[in-house]
Amino acid sequence: MLNKDGIISLAELAPLIPSESRLKKGPVAMAECIQDIPCDPCVLACPRHAITMKAGITDQPHLDQAVCNGCTLCVASCPGLAIFVVNMAHAPRSATVTLPYEMLPVPKEGEVVAALDRSGKTVCEAKVLKVMKSKVYDRTLTITIEIPKDLAMSVRAIRAGVKVGRK
Amino acid sequence: MSRKSEVFVVGGGPAGLSAAIVAAKLGARVLLVDDNPMLGGQLVKQTHRFFGSSARDAGIRGISIAEKLRMEAQAIKKNLVVQLNTSAVGFYGEGEAGILTPERYEKVTYERVIVGTGAVENSLNFENNDLPGIYGAGAVQTLMNVHGIRPGKRILMVGSGNIGLIVSYQLLQAGVEVVGVVEAMPTIGGYLVHASKIRRLGIPIMTGHTIVSANGDLGVTGATLCQLDEKYQRVPNTEFEIICDCICLAVGLSPLIELFQQASCKMVFVPELGGLVPLQDGNMRTSNPRVYVAGDASGIEEATTAILGGRIAGARAFESLHGPSSDAQKIVDDAAGELKSLRSGSTGNRIRWGRERVTQEIASC
Structure with missing residues (x-):
């Protein structure tokens, strides 16, 4: 349970997971933000207006999967670091996850890092495909990693600069 | 030596600084004092990005908000005198205060005073809680984010409110190992996105647990924790030790209210606002018509609401001296609207109840 240990449960996660057919089409965002907190930068970050808050600033973000094209601009805009972009159509066996990163060291593109699930457990290794820095992001990096497809809904963090053991 | 000011502002944090900027821009002669060497209050160590409305500083780091307010204050060439280290x-x-500058003790006379003294960190009772290596979360943030000093190598965080969660994250950023976050309540106190972001980096969050003792002779070498039942009683035989060299207490804040008591402002105890706070009329004016309140001193919240409350206090203090002003009214209306939306929804319930109580009770006194 999220409010007991900080890990979003499968039941809590279910409504956030994009449909099978949408996932097949390519990258799409997941806003893992299920609490009524006063915060709205994601709404303004989306150039396609795919994220809305109906009941004002303390509403949870509602993401229109059909409108979202997975551009990743919302990822670094979230002060809670709770938005991820998943691309299941990346390759036959692997998917990509784009996540926010504010730690040191900063991995290089091509580097292999540890991929962690929502509990902080290392579940696989990940190849860093892209490291995006932008002045607009104000020192929050957006990093795209490649991981096995079956772990795309589990991996939500990376640890760089550590030895990653082969499975 | 004596100084005269129309509006005397105590505290250069987000609330006091915003109040001073608004009052000075509207045309009041303002003296602002702060005991720190730099304006910005607690914002100077808030390296994380803020929540709130995109219309006002959301997504911006606290340190950048402090910089923005400082620049705004500096741009006011007349009307605003800032006295730091004071x-x-x-x-x-009536209308007299004493200030202690680095040089001397001085008298200040004023027509209105806006008190934005902020808050003081709560401590916690447990065995050995005076061992070296036990810090308040504010001290840890100051050491790390202002002075670049790590408080320890392995730290235990006590308290899972937003401060405990955010400081844990900042400790990770600084390369400190956080061995866990302990929380007496059955659920996490702060925003769950903050909890998730430290949890997925491997920090366990132990709800329903408390610290029994700090262990060590000359300094912290560990802490004994135990489980709590639903009535917050220790569950026997559940003690275990966790190895750490530092314990950080993030167990809430209490408004800093001595000046209101000296000014004979009527006070009320509101648990939702962090303790004893001055009654105020919704326009930040206390029961002493010379005295306004802003920021955490009016009830524990956060920096964005402190800025908005400060803007209201500054505008109303100006109007009480110079008569109604449409510019001041607009500042108040805008700020009140923003506050209403920030405090809406379920996470704002407690704050809303507390605020309503403070403003309702003043009507009856």
Whole structure:
């Protein structure tokens, strides 16, 4: 349970997971933000207006999967670091996850890092495909990693600069 | 030596600084004192990005908000005098205060005072809680984010409110190992996105647990924790030790209210606002018509609401001296609208109840 240990449960996660057919089409965002907190930068970050808050600033973000094209601009805009972009159509066996990163060291593109699930457990290794820095992001990096497809809904963090053991 | 000001502002944090900027821009002569060497209050160590409305500083780091407010204050060439390294040490009589500058003790006379003294960190009772290596979360943030000093190598965080969660994250950023976050309540106190972001980096969050003792002779070498039942009683035989060299207490804040008491402002105890706070009329004016309140001193919230409350206090203090002003009214209306939306929804319930109580009770006194 999220409010007991900080890990979003499968039941809590279910409504956030994009449909099978949408996932097949390519990258799409997941806003893992299920609490009524006063915060709205994601709404303004989306150039396609795919994220809305109906009941004002303390509403949870509602993401229109059909409108979202997975551009990743919302990822670094979230002060809670709770938005991820998943691309299941990346390759036959692997998917990509784009996540926010504010730690040191900063991995290089091509580097292999540890991929962690929502509990902080290392579940696989990940190849860093892209490291995006932008002045607009104000020192929050957006990093795209490649991981096995079956772990795309589990991996939500990376640890760089550590030895990653082969499975 | 004596100084005269129309509006005397105590505290250069987000609330006091915003109040001073608004009052000075509207045309009041303002003196602002702060006991720190730099304006910005707690914002100077808030390296994380803020929540709130995109219309006002959301997504911006606290340190950048402090910089923005400082620039805004500096741009006001007349009307605003800032005196740093200076404490307001007491209120005397009607419209008189004592301040202690680095050079001397001085008297300040004022028509209105806006008190934005902020808050003080709560401590916690447990065995050995005076061992070296036990810090308040504010001290840890100051050491790390202002002075670049790591407080320890392995730290235990006590308290899972937003401060405990955010400081844990900042400790990770600074390369400190966080061995866990302990929380007495059955659920996490702060925003769950903050909890998730430290949890997925491997920090366990132990709800329903408390710290029994700090262990060590000359300094912290560990902590003994145990489980709590639903009535917050220790569950026997559940003690275990966790190895750490530092314990950080993030167990809430209490408004810093001595100056209101010296000014004979009527006070009320509101648990939702962090303790004893001055009654105020919704426009931040206390029961002493010379005295306004802003920021955490009016009830524990956060920096964005402190800025908005400060803007209201500054505008209303100006109007009470110079008469109604449409510019001031607009500032108040805008700020009140923003506050209403920030405090809406379920996470704002407690704050809303507390605020309503403070403003309702003043009507009856």
